Amino acid sequence: MENGNHSEGSANRSISTRAVDATVAAVLIVFGAVIMYSSYQLGAGWGAEGPQSGYFPFYIGLMILISAAVTLYQSVLGKADRGKVFVEYEQLKPVFKMLAPTLVYVLGVQLLGIYVASTIFIAGFMRIMGKYSWLKSLLVGGGVSVFFFWMFERQFLVPLHKGPIEAWLGF
Amino acid sequence: MEEITSLLHGFQVALSWYNIGLMFLGIILGVIIGVLPGLGGANGVAILLPLTFAMPNTSAIIMLSCIYWGALFGGAITSVLFNIPGEPWSVATTFDGYPMAQRGQAGAALTAAFTSSFVGALVAVIMITFLAPLVAKFALRFGPPEFFSVYLLTFCSFVGMGKGSPFKILAAMMIGFALAAVGMDTVTGQLRMTFGFTELLRGFDFLVAVIGLFGIGEILLTMEEGLAFKGETGKINLRIVLQTWAQLPKFWITSLRSCLVGCWMGITPGGATPASFMSYGLAKKFSKDGDKFGTGQVEGVVAPETAAHAAGTSALLPMLALGIPGSPTAAVLLGGLLIWGLQPGPLLFVEQADFVWGLIASMYLGNIAGLIVVLTMVPLFAAILRIPFSIIAPVIIVICSIGAYTVHNAMFDVWLMVLFGVVGYVFKKLDYPLAPLVLALVLGDKAEDSFRQAMLVGQGDLTIFWSNGLVGSIVTLALVMLFWPVISKVLARLRSGRLNGVPEGRAASTEQ
Numbered sequence: 285m286e287n288g289n290h291s292e293g294s295a296n297r298s299i300s301t302r303a304v305d306a307t308v309a310a311v312l313i314v315f316g317a318v319i320m321y322s323s324y325q326l327g328a329g330w331g332a333e334g335p336q337s338g339y340f341p342f343y344i345g346l347m348i349l350i351s352a353a354v355t356l357y358q359s360v361l362g363k364a365d366r367g368k369v370f371v372e373y374e375q376l377k378p379v380f381k382m383l384a385p386t387l388v389y390v391l392g393v394q395l396l397g398i399y400v401a402s403t404i405f406i407a408g409f410m411r412i413m414g415k416y417s418w419l420k421s422l423l424v425g426g427g428v429s430v431f432f433f434w435m436f437e438r439q440f441l442v443p444l445h446k447g448p449i450e451a452w453l454g455f
Numbered sequence: 456m457e458e459i460t461s462l463l464h465g466f467q468v469a470l471s472w473y474n475i476g477l478m479f480l481g482i483i484l485g486v487i488i489g490v491l492p493g494l495g496g497a498n499g500v501a502i503l504l505p506l507t508f509a510m511p512n513t514s515a516i517i518m519l520s521c522i523y524w525g526a527l528f529g530g531a532i533t534s535v536l537f538n539i540p541g542e543p544w545s546v547a548t549t550f551d552g553y554p555m556a557q558r559g560q561a562g563a564a565l566t567a568a569f570t571s572s573f574v575g576a577l578v579a580v581i582m583i584t585f586l587a588p589l590v591a592k593f594a595l596r597f598g599p600p601e602f603f604s605v606y607l608l609t610f611c612s613f614v615g616m617g618k619g620s621p622f623k624i625l626a627a628m629m630i631g632f633a634l635a636a637v638g639m640d641t642v643t644g645q646l647r648m649t650f651g652f653t654e655l656l657r658g659f660d661f662l663v664a665v666i667g668l669f670g671i672g673e674i675l676l677t678m679e680e681g682l683a684f685k686g687e688t689g690k691i692n693l694r695i696v697l698q699t700w701a702q703l704p705k706f707w708i709t710s711l712r713s714c715l716v717g718c719w720m721g722i723t724p725g726g727a728t729p730a731s732f733m734s735y736g737l738a739k740k741f742s743k744d745g746d747k748f749g750t751g752q753v754e755g756v757v758a759p760e761t762a763a764h765a766a767g768t769s770a771l772l773p774m775l776a777l778g779i780p781g782s783p784t785a786a787v788l789l790g791g792l793l794i795w796g797l798q799p800g801p802l803l804f805v806e807q808a809d810f811v812w813g814l815i816a817s818m819y820l821g822n823i824a825g826l827i828v829v830l831t832m833v834p835l836f837a838a839i840l841r842i843p844f845s846i847i848a849p850v851i852i853v854i855c856s857i858g859a860y861t862v863h864n865a866m867f868d869v870w871l872m873v874l875f876g877v878v879g880y881v882f883k884k885l886d887y888p889l890a891p892l893v894l895a896l897v898l899g900d901k902a903e904d905s906f907r908q909a910m911l912v913g914q915g916d917l918t919i920f921w922s923n924g925l926v927g928s929i930v931t932l933a934l935v936m937l938f939w940p941v942i943s944k945v946l947a948r949l950r951s952g953r954l955n956g957v958p959e960g961r962a963a964s965t966e967q
Contacts, residue, residue: 301884301885304881304884304885305885308881308882308885308887312626312630315630315633316629319633319648322647322648322650323647323648326645326647330915334907334910334911335907335910335911335915336643337640337642337643337645337647338647339907340632340636340903340906340907341632341633341636341647341648344629344632344633344636345633347625347626347629348626348629348630348633351622351623351625351626351629352622352626354622355620355622355623355626358620358622370884370885371679371884375679375680375681376679378678378679378681379675379678379679379880381678382674382675382678382848383675383877385849386671386852386873386876387873389849389852389853389856390856390869390870390873393856393860393866393869394866394869398853398856398857398860402853402856405849405852405853406846406849406850406853409845409848409849410845410846410849413845413848414843414845414846416845424846428850428853432853432857436857436861440506440509441509442505442506442861443864444857444860444861445860445864445866
C-alpha cells in the first residue's frame with residue numbers, strides 16, 4: 285500500500301480514515317444501545333432463580349456503547365489519524381469488482397443452486413477480469429463445479445444447495 | 456513417568472494407516488491453505504470441519520490439527536519466495552527471508568524456516584506433553600468462579616498485550632460476546648435479540664463468522680492492494696538442506712529464546728503473530744550480527760519462524776487443559792470438539808484419554824510429516840501461487856460459500872458470510888482486532904454460564920471473585936491486564952520510556 289499516506293489535499297480522491305472510524309463507532313453505539321434495550325426488555329436484573337436472560341448481555345451492550353463512544357470521541361476530536369486515508373476511490377474500484385459479483389453469485393446460489401452458480405461465477409469472473417477465452421473459462425468453471433460435486437455429493441455425502449437444473453437432471 | 460506411558464498409548468492410537476494418510480492429506484491441504492490468499496488456518500479448518508463429522512473423533516482432530524500445522528509451514532513459503540506473508544505470523548519472516556531469496560539463497564532460507572518451525576513446534580509439543588496433564592489436574596479443582604476468572608484473564612490479556620486502541624479491542628471482543636448471546640438462552644429457554652427473525656433463532660455460528668471475516672475480508676483486502684504474485688524461484692535439494700542444517704546449530708541460543716517467547720505467547724493468548732515479531736526484535740537486539748538484520752540473515756529467519764510455530768502449537772495447551780483456546784484456529788478446533796460432543800477442559804484428560812493422547816502423539820508425527828512434505832514439495836506449492844488471481848479469487852469465494860453453507864445447510868449463513876466479509880474488511884483497515892472477536896464468539900456461552908453460576912453461588916455479590924486466594928489473584932491479574940494500557944503509560948511517564956520496537960505497521964494490519 286504505497287499510497288497509504290497521501291494527505292487529503294492530494295490529487296487522488298479518497299475517503300479519510302477518521303470519517304470511516306467515526307461512522308463505524310456511531311454504528312456500534314446504536315448496536316450497543318439496541319442490545320441494552322432488548323436485554324432490558326427481557327429482564328436484565330435478578331430474577332427468582334438467579335440472573336435473568338438479559339443480565340449478561342446488558343453489560344456487554346453497555347461496554348460496546350462506552351468503548352464505541354470513546355472511539356467516536358477520539359476519531360472526531362483526536363489528532364492521531366488526521367489526514368490518513370482509509371481508501372482511495374481508485375482502490376475501491378477493484379474491491380467492488382470483487383464484492384458485486386460475489387453478491388450476485390450468492391443470489392445465484394440461492395436461485396440456481398451452488399453448482400450452476402459456481403460454474404457461471406468462475407467462468408464469468410475469468411472471462412471479464414482475466415480476459416480468458418470463453419472456452420477456457422467455462423472449462424475451468426465447469427471442472428471446479430464437477431470436482432466439488434464429486435467430492436461433496438459422492439465422497440463426503442454432504443448435500444449442497446441445489447436448484448432447478450440439478451432437479452431436472454434428477455439429483 | 457505417567458506421561459510417557461500415556462504418550463506411548465497415544466502413538467498406538469495415532470499410528471494407523473488411515474490416520475497417517477489423513478495426516479499427510481491434512482498437511483498438504485494446510486500448506487495449500489497457508490499459501491493461498493484469503494484462506495488461512497482458522498477459516499481453512501472452519502470450512503473443512505463439517506466434512507469431518509462422519510469420521511471417528513480422533514481421526515478428525517488429527518486431520519484438522521495437521522491442516523493447522525500445514526498452514527503454519529505454508530506461510531513461510533510465500534514470505535520467502537514472494538515477499539508476501541501468506542499468514543500474518545510470517546510477516547517477520549519476509550524481513551530476512553526475501554532478501555535471501557533475492558540473492559539466490561531461497562533454498563537455504565526455506566530450509567532454515569522449515570527446520571526452525573519444526574524445532575519450535577517440537578519444543579512446544581514436548582511442553583504440552585508434560586505440562587498439559589498437570590494444568591488439567593490442577594484445574595479439576597476449579598469451580599465456576601475460577602473458570603470465569605480464567606476467561607476474564609484470557610480476554611483482559613488481549614487488551615493488555617494488544618497493540619492499537621484498547622477501546623477498539625474491547626469493542627471487538629464485546630461484539631463477539633453479543634453475537635454469541637443471540638438466539639436461545641440455554642438456561643432460561645428465552646429468546647434473546649432475535650427481533651422476530653426465525654433465521655436468528657440458531658444464533659450466529661462462529662464458523663460462518665470465521666469464514667467471512669478471515670476469508671472474504673482477506674480477498675477484498677487483496678483486491679484493494681492489487682496483488683500480483685511475482686517471486687523468486689526456490690530450489691531445494693539434499694545438498695542445500697544438509698548445508699543449511701550444518702549452519703543452524705550455531706543459532707541455538709536464538710532458537711532457544713524464540714522457543715521460550717513462542718511458548719509463553721502461545722499459552723497466554725498473545726498468539727503467533729506478536730510472538731514472531733517479538734522474537735525477531737529480541738534476536739536483532741542480542742545477535743552480534745544484529746545490524747545486518749533485514750539484509751538476508753539466516754538468524755533473522757530462524758527467530759520468527761521458531762517463535763511462530765512454538766506459539767501456534769502451544770496455543771493448544773490451554774485449549775486442551777482448560778477449554779480456553781490461545782488462538783483463533785485453536786478456537787475453531789475447540790468449536791469442533793464441542794460439536795463432536797467432547798467437553799474440552801480438565802475432564803477431557805480423564806474421560807477421553809485416547810482422544811487427548813492420540814492428538815498429542817499426532818502432533819509429534821504431524822510435524823515430522825509436515826517437515827518432509829514441505830521440504831520435498833516446495834516447487835509444487837510455489838506453482839499454486841503462480842495461478843492468476845482472476846482464477847484463484849472466484850474459486851476461493853466458491854470454497855468459502857460451500858464452507859459456510861455446510862455448517863447448517865442454510866442459505867442465510869452464506870449471506871451472513873458476505874456480511875462478515877465486509878465487516879472484516881472494514882475492521883482490519885480500522886485496526887479492530889479480529890482474534891478477540893472470534894474467541895469471544897466461541898467462548899461466549901461458556902463464559903456467560905460460568906459467570907451466571909458464579910453469581911448464583913455468590914448470590915449476586917461480586918466479592919465471590921475474591922473469595923479465595925486462587926480466584927482472587929487471577930481476577931486481580933486480569934484487571935491489571937485490562938488496565939495495562941493506563942498503567943504502562945503511567946510507568947512510562949515515571950521513567951521517561953525508551954521504546955524501540957520492531958516494525959509493527961504491517962503486523963497490525965494483518966493480525967489474525
